[in-house]
Amino acid sequence: MVFAVRIDPALREQVEGLRGITEQSVNEVGVEALTAWVDNKLADEEVRDKAMAGIEEEERRLQERRSAIQKVLGATASTSGEAPGTGPSRSGRRGKSSDS
Template sequence: MTEQQQPEGQGEEAEKKVFAPRISQELRAQIEALRGITGHTINQLGEEALRDWTEKILGDPEVRSKAMAGIEEQQRQLQEQRAAIEKVLGTSATTASSEVPADTGPGRSGRRGKSAQE
């Protein structure tokens, strides 16, 4: 399989996106030499390297801490937005969105279905 050929599994390919980092000519030459020895495509080598790097980074406690801080900041911002919307509406958005009438009654047009009219 060359770099330009499509893999046989179309479902897997549909989920993939192009990622084209710029690298030095020296690194490219090393990759090409190793690719020739191993028989792997540049895509396979790049995907393996990025997967290994991602696993290493995700195992770093400092990175995990930063990720959690980012999530907490997003939650804080969403709470601020919710409070602002509630203030504009003059009601609690959580109460209004969670209230569902037990009896649906007539529809928008005020008409009832056939079974309700009989």
């Protein structure tokens, strides 16, 4: 995957100078910088709280969709204890038996 970032020319000069000293590739410098940024954000309590709030909101939306679909279908598979697709067949046909 290509990830292009536009940076200020002064910062680019600093990066190029340090790259020359450290003998790192542009890719290595980018990966190092992004890894540090991600680690920093994951350690931020506010960011973690926002992430959890987003997960909880998505779970709420999924539950609403599940309820709406169950009402439309008249299905109660999730409350009957049966996993979807494990109940009786709707077609009424039975599987082939080796006894016949």
